[in-house]
Amino acid sequence: MGPLVAIIGKEIKDYFVSPIAYIVIAVFLMVTGWLFFTTFFLFNQADMRNFFNLLPMTFSFVIPAVTMRLFSEERAAGSLEVLLTLPVRFSDVVMGKFLSAVLFVAALLLPTVTYPIVIAFLGDLDWGPVMGGFAGALLLGAAFSAIGLFASALTTNQVIAFILGALICFCLTVLDKMLFFLPDSWLGAVAYLAADPHFGNIAKGVIDSRDILYFFSVMFIALYAATLVMQDQK
Amino acid sequence: MIEVENLSKYYDGFCAVDRIDFSIQKGEIVGLLGPNGAGKTTTLRMLTGYLPPTSGNIKVNHLSILTDAIEIKRLMGYLPESAPLYRNMLVLDYLEYVARVRGLDEKRRLHRIQELSEVCGIQEIMHFAIGELSRGLKQRVGLAHAMLGDPEILVLDEPTSGLDPNQIVEIRDIIRRASREKTIILSTHILSEAEATCDRVIIIHRGKIVADDDTQALQEISGLDQVVLLSLRHARADAAISRLKAVEGILDVQEVGRPDTETLSLSLRCREGSDPREDLYQAIKATDWSLIELHQQTQNLETIFRELTRED
Numbered sequence: 401m402g403p404l405v406a407i408i409g410k411e412i413k414d415y416f417v418s419p420i421a422y423i424v425i426a427v428f429l430m431v432t433g434w435l436f437f438t439t440f441f442l443f444n445q446a447d448m449r450n451f452f453n454l455l456p457m458t459f460s461f462v463i464p465a466v467t468m469r470l471f472s473e474e475r476a477a478g479s480l481e482v483l484l485t486l487p488v489r490f491s492d493v494v495m496g497k498f499l500s501a502v503l504f505v506a507a508l509l510l511p512t513v514t515y516p517i518v519i520a521f522l523g524d525l526d527w528g529p530v531m532g533g534f535a536g537a538l539l540l541g542a543a544f545s546a547i548g549l550f551a552s553a554l555t556t557n558q559v560i561a562f563i564l565g566a567l568i569c570f571c572l573t574v575l576d577k578m579l580f581f582l583p584d585s586w587l588g589a590v591a592y593l594a595a596d597p598h599f600g601n602i603a604k605g606v607i608d609s610r611d612i613l614y615f616f617s618v619m620f621i622a623l624y625a626a627t628l629v630m631q632d633q634k
Numbered sequence: 635m636i637e638v639e640n641l642s643k644y645y646d647g648f649c650a651v652d653r654i655d656f657s658i659q660k661g662e663i664v665g666l667l668g669p670n671g672a673g674k675t676t677t678l679r680m681l682t683g684y685l686p687p688t689s690g691n692i693k694v695n696h697l698s699i700l701t702d703a704i705e706i707k708r709l710m711g712y713l714p715e716s717a718p719l720y721r722n723m724l725v726l727d728y729l730e731y732v733a734r735v736r737g738l739d740e741k742r743r744l745h746r747i748q749e750l751s752e753v754c755g756i757q758e759i760m761h762f763a764i765g766e767l768s769r770g771l772k773q774r775v776g777l778a779h780a781m782l783g784d785p786e787i788l789v790l791d792e793p794t795s796g797l798d799p800n801q802i803v804e805i806r807d808i809i810r811r812a813s814r815e816k817t818i819i820l821s822t823h824i825l826s827e828a829e830a831t832c833d834r835v836i837i838i839h840r841g842k843i844v845a846d847d848d849t850q851a852l853q854e855i856s857g858l859d860q861v862v863l864l865s866l867r868h869a870r871a872d873a874a875i876s877r878l879k880a881v882e883g884i885l886d887v888q889e890v891g892r893p894d895t896e897t898l899s900l901s902l903r904c905r906e907g908s909d910p911r912e913d914l915y916q917a918i919k920a921t922d923w924s925l926i927e928l929h930q931q932t933q934n935l936e937t938i939f940r941e942l943t944r945e946d
Contacts, residue, residue, distance in 0.1 A: 402734065402735070402737045403734075403735045403737065405734075406731060406734035406735045407735065409731075409734075410723075410731050413727075414720075414722070414723075417722065418722065477718055477720075477721065478714065478716075478718030479718045479719060479720055481679070481684050481714045481718060482712075482714060482718060482719060482779070484683075484684050485682040485683060485684050485707060485710070485712040485714075486707060486732065486735050486736060487704050487705075487707040487708040487735075487736060487737075487783075488704075488707075488735055489704060634684075634685050634686055
């Protein structure tokens, strides 16, 4: 437990001592805030559905930017050698970096909690979907963090890590809109792979074990792949 | 304490380390010496559990690197070449972090960091970012990092490379002080380094061990001819050469140069184990030449190293 906590603490500190964290948070809040509130008053509905609809797309680009440095930087600087020759299990290193990214996503979402509070003053807000939305956002963020971490493990170049991570996340986000290209027999399987509908269900307040299982599967596969990639590079 | 058995490492078919065997006793300071690309760093990386060996095994205190890597890492403190530490962290934060990862409890953590900051002379820079430090200071932080968990074994990869002569002496002092209670393995391509700090030297060339002996014993290695250099004044070259060749134990005499018109410098190859200096003096005394220089070239690691790692 000790090393894991130490690694999470160090990574979190790394995020917040550099300006990158604040820039990413600011960009995220500006983009989502602008896109959400410009149309919010046109619908004349006190809900956050449009905000949560936007999230998979914005997360596809914001989260890889958060995770891109996690392994790339260490490998490029050589500090990975120092880290891996300390008495830590490799799984602790991967989990530590992953959980620190998840905590960062939570910090990213935290300011947006003010949105439903403001909206609740304007009209009768149904808190169920809002709670579901935030829970789903955290799951989605965690899954994308795992993918970003995997992309970061593939290369020593942070820009490439970002582009790869964003590409994978973006594909998972738009996959369900691309289904008309596919033969009918594939539909069921490929539709299950898309991240958007799973997140959409949770954001509607429908908690289905299949959706939760989906996100945990993505996390597990991505983290396991990151582990394999890192071990293969030796 | 450390047993390396038949250890090999291949990178995509390229053999970096080729079936090497050696063992290291507790308390020894062993230098891994070799030209660049000889396989020193790869060997150390396998020893510290960073790289898995392609074949062979490493045992530390009867623990195998293949099954008990974490336990072995606990026993070792490792400083990779040029100390690749997190540049944006403060020295104190970094050492705290390493201490936490190593599982030191809070009281011991502070105590140990304080102690090491004195030993390594880094008290003044605890609140600097590691990236801002000079190479010498960074190397000292790296040494503090390696010694933090009070490991029994210190593994240092080129600890003095890229440092200026003063910094080299300082780092050597720290290593020597640490060696009182620890087993130390360091790699270097600088011969004087190995001569100055190590009890024992293992010379590696192209992934193979070409020599493994005490520093003392290596310097007295046999099989290489002894050489005596002398300079004479008022002597003709052919006369001097023929006269000196007749001396017992001299195999060959060669003129190596004429520093000025009066002086003649000669290099004499002598039979192994012989010391013909006295006979040479007697032979010259009988003539009217004046002897202005006479010395026996001692075998240092440099000559041995060049002999052993010569590209044929």
